[in-house]
Amino acid sequence: MCYFEQTRWSCGYWKWGHFRQQCNKEYRMGETCGLKLVWETIYLQNPCKLCDDIAKKRRRIDKLEMDIARWQSEGNRRATIEKASADWQDIQNQISRMWDQHMERTQRLS
Numbered sequence: 001m002c003y004f005e006q007t008r009w010s011c012g013y014w015k016w017g018h019f020r021q022q023c024n025k026e027y028r029m030g031e032t033c034g035l036k037l038v039w040e041t042i043y044l045q046n047p048c049k050l051c052d053d054i055a056k057k058r059r060r061i062d063k064l065e066m067d068i069a070r071w072q073s074e075g076n077r078r079a080t081i082e083k084a085s086a087d088w089q090d091i092q093n094q095i096s097r098m099w100d101q102h103m104e105r106t107q108r109l110s
Helices: 049-074 078-107
Strands: 002-009 014-021 036-044
Touching: 014 036, 049 078
Parallel strands: 002 036
Antiparallel strands: 002 014
C-alpha cells in the first residue's frame, strides 16, 4: 500500500505519477510493496496524448477522403486511389486500436 501521485485528464485517461510515501509493509529503502494507492490526483483540463494522436489521425482520414473524392471525379487516378484507400484502412485500424487502449484504461479501476 505505497502511495503515488496520479494524473487524470478531462477525457478520463490516467497514469501513475511519482512515488510519494512508503507503507509500513515494505521495510527496504527504495522498494515498494506493489499495491499502489493514490496520494494525490492531479486533474488536467486538456485531452491526453492518446486523444491528441487520435485527433491527428482523424484529420488525416478526412484529408484522404477529400483527396479520394477529388481523384475519382478527375478520373485516370486508379493506382493513386487504391494506395490512398489502403492508407485510409490502415489509419482506421490504428485509430481503432488506440481507441480500444484508451477505453481499457479509462474503464479499468486500478
